[in-house]
Amino acid sequence: MNNYKHKSLSKLIAAILAGSSALSVMAVANAAEQSQVKSDPKLAQTQTQQETQVEKDATGAQAEDEDGLEVIEVSGMRFSQLKALDRKKNGGTMMDSLVAEDIGQFPDKNVAEALQRIPGVQLSRDFGEGDSVSIRGVEPGLLKVEVNNVSALGFGGSRGVDFRDMASELIKALDVIKGSEARLTEGGIGGTIQVETRKPNEFKENFLALSAEGQYNDLIDNVSPKVNFTGVYKFNDRLGVLVNATASDKSTMIHALRNTEWNRYADYDQTAEKTSVHPDYANVTDAGECLSAEDPTACEQQWWDFSPVTPRYGIWGRDEKRLSANATLQYQLTDNLSGHVGYTYNTRDKQALDLNIDLGVGSVLRTNPDSVVVDELHNVRYFETTLAGISNRTLNFAWDQTTTLLDAGFVYANDAWRIEGLVSESTSDQDIDSRDTHATTEGIAGVKVTLDDRGAPEWDYSDGYFVNPEDPTDTSDRFNINDPASYRNRVRYKYAPHEDQAKEIMAKLDITYIPDSDFLSTLKAGYRSSSLKVENADFSYNIIRDVGSTYNSEVWTLQDNINVLSGRTFESRELFSGYDLGVNTVGTYWAVNTEPFIEVMKYISQENLSRADLDVINGNYDQVVNTDAFYFQANFEHELASMRLWGNLGLRYVKTEIGANGDVRERVFVDQTDTFGNILVDQFGIDLAGIEDPDHPQAFVGRKTVIEDYSNSLPSINLNLGLIPDELVLYVGAAKVMAHPNTGDLNVNATCNIYLTRRSQLEDEPRNNCSAGNPALKPYMANQWEVALNWYPTEESIVAGSYFVKDINSWIIDANTRYDVDFFGDGRLWDVRQKINGSGVTNKGLELQASTTFTFLPDPFSNLGGAVNFTHMQSEDVGLFNALTGEELSFPSMSENAYNLTAYYEDEHWSARIAYNYRDEYLARAQDRSGNPVYVDAGGYLDAKLIYTFDNGLKIYIDGRNLTGEVKSENAGPGRLSDLQWSGREYSVGFSYKM
Template structure:
């Protein structure tokens, strides 16, 4: 056992900002051992009712970690929720995103069974602002959202999700702000060393993955040093029946010239087999409402991850009035994903309907949509795709933090750097075979089988029919750098003439952010540069083939689905060594380059009042923040050659934009009784557009006949938000809370048609010309008008011993968030659609038991259905509701050594998706159950 300090907050002065005093207090309250409860140092700010410090004995208690989180919530200025070290580390999370999913209003986006991005109150992940040790975090993506899967949860000491901002915050975030803290040496009152190691087994891949983490901390007089490190490997297999989406019949009905037979046959078959008559084949209002299965794919993924992260903190604290801290956080995330895909592209450009076996004109009748459920096609494009996606991400953050009390002022300074470098090498080996086929919806997805046409063939077992099309390699580099400096001045006030004035605060912050992207593509068609001898001549069977169960460990494909297909194709390792000839290289292309620079200078002023309304102690925090933003975007556009030759040449282009904003905020709390608090908050906040959307660049989607351009004139999305709630603080860290919130959001970024490019030549997979078409140009724009999002959040956290002494050690931690919104998505067909990413209901329930030697927790996390995207801007695709059950059991062999058994996805749940209605599935994905056994030592 060891000693820690626990803060018991009694009727003390408010801590008026998440920066300044609160950041110091949060670091002292919530920083602690990865495996133990938290060492706490209270900071009383000139109050007669000082915080009481109680010394207690704790042995890595989950219940105590909940108490610390409640203490943080109670002492915060506005609405917030927190988790601390034990809560983070003692659950079976695979990364930081999964550690956050148990917090009220927080859900995660899953990718191949792994949490990757965080949604606060179900708003899109790009609406959330993330900082580490007070410094906004760089991103390895093209946007601003943080890829949480790069962070190991073991090196994180605490996370607070702040839902109502103050003027002192760098940026409120429309959804909220995620404030991450790492440990510091003076958080501990004695030397500390923690070591943990585990092995985890995945039920599908059948691989065992190691993970190790450690923390060491000590102080030496005025100096202290803390270091932590975590390294983990993860091998996960995911099997999926996916890629099944709607394609409108306009795919063929608009064919002319030598391809007009496709339009004629399609219209004739449609009328003959369904009775549906299209009077004008060029009327998209008719043709877009008759849909078929675009592509039925069977895919198996093998995801290998190697992740490490470390922190270093040096502190100089010569007195209680001065502290200087240096914090460093380094990390690396190498992720290699092999995808093996056998697919039937029914919407082949040289195909048509041949026979409709079954159709559905009733399920989506309200939208006038007819779904062709089971169809034979004239000439399907069958594909075997071996894809290798290699991503290497390096993360770096450094910061100096000063806290100095001088002449009655508290002066805080922060200087820091955050940077990410991400290099992606992605490849796709493509073999193609054409022939008649039959595709249909089947159970959990779709399937492709032989049609009655004598030319139809077994797509899974005919390697001699598949011709080599290409080996495509893409190389992309993203560099994201951010520098920041901030200075805050805080002064507690004791004025006899104005006793209600408790504190004044002001400060300034400067940030300089730059994101640069380079990208290049190279196609291989033969054994040397410029050689095309393999294309449409070399067959699939000319390469070394492996069965799908041999390419990915763990047995047969989709073992829980009856009649699941089996096939053989080319291993990515073979593809890399065989098709990347000597001297192969990918050059970055000028037309793919972009860079965005952003400078922000902001000033704020804030004031705190403390007074009684009747006999009810009341605090008010009010402030305003002025923000001045300058953005400069660099890239290339296409300029027609002026030397007499045909074609276009990339030419550099840049544009500067500027906007200024004034953002007010107000937070109020009133103590109705000693244990019941009323809170209210109002503010205006913003979230800036993704840098990739601002940048000058053009991408093409050949299948959609679209270009997508960047838009340097994009402005932020703004929100006016309000919240009111009641919090009842119970004994032993118990809490019952309810709050109602509303956000009026305007300037939301949407994709819009902004132009047309005439006479674009489009090619088929076999190199022949498909036709000459007009391509639409789409850009992200700030939509006119606004929409409302409102909701109610419930929290219930309490020990069951409140009800009976026999339940000592048992407890509940639960939360529920219900959401409503006034916005419908941007479906071109007018199909009512919620905003992408917005879910109506999420809830979490954790039941736990612990005593001196044993603890057990079981947790269920549920997220209701939500729109992932709108296919072709017409058909909303929903990710189905999903619930996952996790479990953790720990046993203390000695006071210092603990054995832990964790299970992720105990019931082996699958993720699924559908288009508009569940009867039209688009994806069924199995990622398996993960069981880990580990040991943790704390000295």
């Protein structure tokens, strides 16, 4: 990849130089003119909130209006709602916003959990915390996330952003832009999330805020501390510096009950009713008729019943040291010219400990068929094992994630022009130092498994025993889950580190001009160039000891296994402590203790390899994605039948070049020949199958680079009509939007087979083929339109409804075979199995929202406020199908219905807030390894917060999250629980103080 030049870097430099030249010229002109006009009111009216230079301090400090009169700004929840509605009104397209109620006082613990309050936004959770969001049913990887107009990066080749990396204390405002404008950076099929942090010159004077809290989780039973510092120092009226840092020692945990997957092994209930319908054999009504079918097994499986594959318990813990920090220097050089430099650093250093105890019953031979009980939905509800396997597994790993963002920019504005320049570097780095230790055993009979109506398994080991091959009736050799002597087959240590890095360098220049026109309010044009590089690497080595196998001329015995485990286990926590699971568990058990286990395995094997000793294994990749974008946008305003009409029309052009470098293996197969060179044939005279010739000149093992490119034009239009001035607005918008593929899907890693046999030359069979990534993937593309009616009965209230359609005419689907592809760009043609672009899916939906403060009511009811929103969505022509039944599936990550309810009370000293978030079931994966689609069950989460504010600026508060004790659960169909995770309830007590 070193040969592949970042061609856009020269363009980046040119853009920076152009911006600097423009800055110099404008500064000279400004000095000559000495303009006293800081901004034109006409421009200010049409600019979005992201474009304003200065916003009043929201701390409740005193300020002066244009007449010199003292003004007291409102702070708190009411202020947040007022400012959020202002941002929505001033937005150039369809958007909703959240504003911090005070410095460092965002209402939720992280950005993702705050975003879930916005209509059309649906939250996904991990370890009880919100980690990612979808917008209008579109998955997280197809959203554009920017921090102060700079791209935020994901991990592991994904474009999805984990919002747990952003502490909410850093945030001033969040904008969720669901429509589109030409000025917006491409990348958001679902929408764009813009995160805005505070700038020092928003403050009139020096400022200091401190906060601290203790977080208590009733599952973990310990307190996690968290502290925040926000400081602003004003050197003078023009120069200021802001530092904001949040640090925490955060512990999270899940207790999990799983079946892993559900598969079909036999027709246990012997009923005439089918379990599922295979589209090719839908007309077969009797299983006996399947004997004459083209695929008898596929036909017969229509009557086979669903059985759990691996019932298991898990206790997964994360101890994290988190730090989110931001520093910004802002300088107002002249009345017209300002600049800034900012740096944001987020890190999560995690120590992870995952305990798992598994019961392997994924085979017809592992279950006693006479014991099986099946329900009316053809799901197994009871069975006893015959030859089951059991694994006691502990994963212990350090998992470090770091993101950084460095940006510098300037803004020049006079009475007709506004010029903005920005350069930035964003990075994301992830390192997972994974250590997997486990002990296994086989041949366990007599374990009783009962599954309730949900499919939740309950195990009874009390009658479990080792099968005696010489006497099947002998049940005396009992299995004990906590006895090292019961793990009789294997002990293993697997070391599998992983690392990935991403870096994006970006430069942009935006120019706004106010023409002398009664129709055009502003003209905008701009250029953005970026270069994104992504790399990853995996390492691995194993120490395995199987009882009965020979190592270094010595047979590994059962006693050797016992010796490794004895004294190297520890007692786990009690499973599902504080939660009524509905079925019994093993309570606690003795799990493999990683450190002493690894130590003895290294001693026995005489292998003491460190990470530095390991080579990168095949399959790593690196990519460079260079993007150049130009746009032009015209904002306009006109009076139509005495009603104000305003909006914008624009076009964005994007050109993308991809350089993908990865591991390639080309295997050459030749005819089998005798010593005289004659091709060998079978008894029917047919050539024998070819054999690999690793020394053939066409054979290749190494790395290759493939370069691809594409370009796209993205038009957009947004129209607003003021049916009632400043109160009732009709909005219509339409746009073409795009999102680049995940970099992990663009890899060139390939295993290819070249056939030089006589049969392949004469019959074109078998054909040269590859299994590979796909650097030639085109972007996700969608045409979208929306109509909305927004009513603002007061400045703090809204009642709104919108209907939207998103036609995704290009999106990436799972691996399929393309024929006669010049994959390496060298003229050779291959049949390549890889991810490809599909088309046809349409998302449509309805959003409703209402919020208000009840200031028109008498005290104390005038201090009440609330908000409610509801989203209904549907998808059509998704192109994903149930692999078992052929039925079309819904769009991944999309819940059909979702809603939020929020109520609050706020007076001079007390404020209270309660919020409930609900979303319907949604598709998590189109299929697991058994072919079942996997859904996340519907769930609702209740959070609350109570604050008391003293007159001296001190606040104390208490809050609670997941007060109703919701769990995250997944299913593979009705009554087929795949995974149930309990993460506990969390409570916090804290204070904040500002001066």
